[in-house]
Amino acid sequence: MTKFATRVENVSISGIREVFEAAGDEAINLGLGQPDFPTPAHARRAAVEAIESGQTDAYTSNKGTPQLREAIAAKYDRDYGIEVDPGNTIATSGGSEALHLALEAHVDPNQEVIFPDPGFVSYDALTRIAGGTPKPVSLRDDLTLDPAAVEDAITEETAAVIVNSPANPTGAVQSEADMREFARIADEHDVLCISDEVYEHIVFDGEHHSPLKFAETDNVVVVSACSKTYSMTGWRLGWLVGSGDRIERMLRVHQYVQACASAPAQFAAEAALTGPQEPVAEMVGSFEERRDVVVDGLEDAGLEVPTPSGAFYAMPKVPEGWCDEVLDRGVVVVPGEAFGSNGEGYARLSYATGMEELKEALEIIDNATAAVREGRSRTQGSP
Ligand SMILES: Cc1ncc(COP(=O)(O)O)c(C=O)c1O
The missing domain is CATH 3.40.640.10 (Type I PLP-dependent aspartate aminotransferase-like (Major domain))
Known part of the structure; x- marks a missing residue:
């Protein structure tokens, strides 16, 4: 007799949690799937x-x-x-x-x-x-x-x-x-x-x-x-x-x-x-501003990213080793493969994070991307 049901054995714990746990307390978290606004x-x-x-x-x-x-x-x-x-x-x-x-x-x-x-x-x-x-x-x-x-x-x-x-x-x-x-x-x-x-x-x-x-x-x-x-x-x-x-x-x-x-x-x-729907409009307006900053920042770093038209995520194509490098430099992103095998070569960035932190994260991403492209990444060769 098996100890656990096969259909549950075939389910793995979400890869997203693992990334959070790997990041330190100081990290800028672009991994979150929830708005950073209070409930109305x-x-x-x-x-x-x-x-x-x-x-x-x-x-x-x-x-x-x-x-x-x-x-x-x-x-x-x-x-x-x-x-x-x-x-x-x-x-x-x-x-x-x-x-x-x-x-x-x-x-x-x-x-x-x-x-x-x-x-x-x-x-x-x-x-x-x-x-x-x-x-x-x-x-x-x-x-x-x-x-x-x-x-x-x-x-x-x-x-x-x-x-x-x-x-x-x-x-x-x-x-x-x-x-x-x-x-x-x-x-x-x-x-x-x-x-x-x-x-x-x-x-x-x-x-x-x-x-x-x-x-x-x-x-x-x-x-x-x-x-x-x-x-x-x-x-x-x-x-x-x-x-x-x-x-x-x-x-x-x-x-x-x-x-x-x-x-x-x-x-x-x-x-x-x-009730009043203004809080929703305010939140969406803020996400749109951040979307524009994130897309510009990723493009400036030389990454290809389809402009997201909704939600609060962007999914750029990233070179090999990019997610580790970005994480090592203190920005949490979720590797695309957490969302299916076709996600490999992509990363998900959530912009449900304040503008200042986002800008700081984009600067780190810019440096990390250049380092990966030029073969001087900090994580290269690490196990
Ligand atoms: C696409 C999608 N569907 C459903 C859910 C689940 O939402 P809830 O938090 O209401 O269970 C999420 C949560 O991240 C989601 O991203």
Whole structure:
């Protein structure tokens, strides 16, 4: 008898943590996947008031409070003109749980799940945990996912395609035409499209489009969260939107693994979604300024980097030994291979860090890049 389940043995601990642990306390951290802004005050207050008035002492409905689900549904109408029935939503413990539920409810053992490579680390791991087989698909030169490449990868065994825009780790934003294509592919091949939209509001160029708007069948499930939009990663509050049937199947899993999302977080999320949106605009404006500084800095260092249109990441192509050299000089970045084998030769830089630190990091990166190119890197020859 084996001691551990094979599907878990085949999952490794995220490479991102290892990088943090290798860096000293003094390092400038461009590895973080969370905004460096406070949660909006009205959201924090709503949670405190709900706690103080005893509204958070009990489980909520498994799907989440009716008020939060109303707020989630109303958001889709307000932002995208998509009509969503509040009954067709589930509040989850972050986007992470939402992704897990979507895969658990739709993937049979050995069925395939297509996702971008490089892509968010959870897609491969959660596919394996669901017993499925990962089918990573490489990206275009501009680091967007090509619908034609996705369609080519579809087989009889394909259960789902995961689309992520704006994307982690690339910052790429898919066009409306691409999103229409993903919806068509889901319809025509009768596969589920899981659209991971956790960065939906952090877009600098163009607009966010959801395949939910374009699908003619119920083959799109949306995953989103308060985590990035409202700087609420610690609150653990996300959600799912899908057809009644799909929501009911995902609820079967949610009910037993989670019961309900944290009640205080649900009150905060309701306030975040229904309250003033200025804090989001301010944060996005600040990320855009930093994006410009980071892209200029990387280009000045001689690195090739597609201009990220959203999220808060940049993914330059880097020479061999670059990540070690940069880390050795006190800047934490995540090697591209942490996000899939096609990430090799790239690095992910998060600019959810103050402007002064960013500028300092870019100067170090400039020197490190020159050193690697000229063969005088400090880390060369080290074990
Ligand atoms: C693309 C993507 N999807 C989902 C998540 C999970 O978000 P949450 O913190 O809400 O679980 C993340 C977090 O980094 C992410 O980058």
